[in-house]
Amino acid sequence: MKETWKELPIGAIIKEPGTSKRFETGDWRTERPVLDPEKCIHCMFCWIYCPDSSIKVEDGKMEGFLYEYCKGCGICAEMCPTKAITMVREEV
Amino acid sequence: MKVVAKTANEAMAEAMRQINPDVVAAYPITPATEIVQIFSSFVHDGLVDTEFIAVESEHSAMSACIGAAAAGARVMTSTSSQGLALMDEVLYIAAALRLPIVICEINRALSAPINIHCDHSDTMNVRDSGWIQIYAEDSQEAYDSVIQAMKIAEEAFLPAMVTADGFILSHAMQRIDMLEDEEVQAFIGEHKSPYNLLDIDNPITIGPLDLQDYFFEHKRQEADAMMKAPKVIKKVADEFGQKFGRKYGLVEEYRLDDADYAIVVMGSTAGTAKDTVDLMREKGHKVGLLRIRVFRPFPAEEILNALKNVKVVGVMDRADGVNAFGGPVFMEVRAALYESEKKPDVYSFVYGLGGRDVKPVDIERVFQMIMEADKGKKIDRLNYIGVRE
Known part of the structure; x- marks a missing residue:
């Protein structure tokens, strides 16, 4: 439950530092990228182009997406040479 | 208490001197020019401890005031008409950040046609900006109200403007009962600040993005401060009346x-x-x-x-x-x-x-x-x- 107006600090200030870490911008997304691992050749095009550093890479392999920060722009799907990424509508 | 002859501009400048703010950032504009002109001579003569910032516009003046007030300083400025209009967007920020800044405002018509004389279009233009507005009838009241406004602003954590009619008051000599410097200092008391940007032990963020999930609560909070302000204004006026004999109400x-x-x-x-x-x-x-x-x-x-x-x-x-x-x-x-x-x-x-x-x-x-x-x-x-x- 978020604070009521009576509970918030005066003047809309934030009383502790570094709170933007807790701001998961992925909830702006209307479509999410989905990977087909069969088609992925780990070329890293998606990793290069992703504007939000939301491509998960482990040991040089593309392992999926950081949905906490992925805004669903679809650039990865657009750039993927093997069409291994498809955009799927987010349902509530 | 001493009796002097002062215009509203002179009287308001004297009130500023007696308040001795930490920071004044201002840009001159007719008919309010004299206020900061006289005040800047007080700075030059070492009569105040104020950091005087001569800025390049009223937008910058209010912006500098906001920065200084957020850093815990007692802050004042002065303007009129087009100057107040140029401050407009920053006035809303001062109010929403709940910073107790005081403006000595001289009422002058907004252009066009260009005019330097009195009407209330300038302050009416910003009536919903979240600032307390006090309209003085004469120079004595302008002087008294500036002193009260500083205390009101710091108790309500809302900015306040005291207005006097351009030329009619700003340039007309009247009999003023001036308080002693010590009386003013004792009346306004220690500076109160809602928060302090320079408190490095308690770092804060001021002015973050505030979207659909919080903005409304913050505006409601601001409205609440304004709803409670009449009580503060009356309390400060009563205290002023008891101490110095001149009574004011809403x-x-x-x-x-x-x-x-x-x-x-x-x-x-x-x-x-x-x-x-x-x-x-x-x-x-x-x-x-x-x-x-x-x-x-x-x-x-x-x-x-x-x-x-x-x-x-x-x-x-x-x-x-x-x-x-x-x-x-x-x-x-x-x-x-x-x-x-x-x-x-x-x-x-x-x-x-x-x-x-x-x-x-x-x-x-x-x-x-x-x-x-x-x-x-x-x-x-x-x-x-x-x-x-």
Whole structure:
């Protein structure tokens, strides 16, 4: 439950530092990228182009997406040479 | 206490000197120029401890004031007309950040056509910016109100502007009872700040992005501060009255007790209007005057109470609503009176734009019109007084 107006600090200030870490911008997304691992050749095009550093890479392999920060722009799907990424509508 | 002769500009500059703010950031503009000009000489002469920032515009002036106030400084500035308009977007930020900044404002018409003389269009333009607005009737009140405003602002954590009519007050010499420097310091007390950007042990973020999930709560909080401000303003005025003998309220009633007809005014016109009321009383007319001193927060209850037994009210606006229902003060007074049992008729009288002189005969004309309206004559809801027809 978020604070009521009576509970918030005066003047809309934030009383502790570094709170933007807790701001998961992925909830702006209307479509999410989905990977087909069969088609992925780990070329890293998606990793290069992703504007939000939301491509998960482990040991040089593309392992999926950081949905906490992925805004669903679809650039990865657009750039993927093997069409291994498809955009799927987010349902509530 | 010492008696001196001062213009409102000089008196407000003296009030600033006695307050001794940490920071003043200002840009000169007629007819308020003298305030910061005189104050800057106080800085030069070492009479204050103020960091004076001569900025390149009023937008920068208010921005610098906000930065300094957020850093925990006691902050003041001064402006007028176009200068206040240029501050507009930053005024809202000062209020929403809840920073207790005080502006010594001199009322001057907004362009165009370009004009340097008095009307209230400049402060009416920012009436919903979240600033407390106090309209002085004379230089004494301008001086007293600046001192009170600093204390009010720091207790309510809201910015406040004290206004005086351009040239009519700003450049006219009047007799002023000045307080001693120590009395002013003792009255305003230690500076209070809602938070401090420079407190490195408790780092804070000021002005973060505030979207659909929090913005409304913060605005509601700001509204609440304004709703509680009348109590603070009255408390500070009472304390001032007890200590120094000059009493102020949110509104001032003049011969209203048994009045059938009343006019409502703000600023220096009240002086002329009081004389006119006296003249008309001598002729046997039951007339009175209500002067709104504090326009923001709007003293609806006091207005309702003061005018509840009056038959007809004429509200004199020194600013036009331009295609609104009437002048801005008229609209709010009329809205407040909608809650009265007797619901007096209320008419709008726009006057004095661009410094057009208002004489007792003009005010008498307003009284005559509302008295005729009471006898059944149809008059316009919106009237322009003193314009060549």
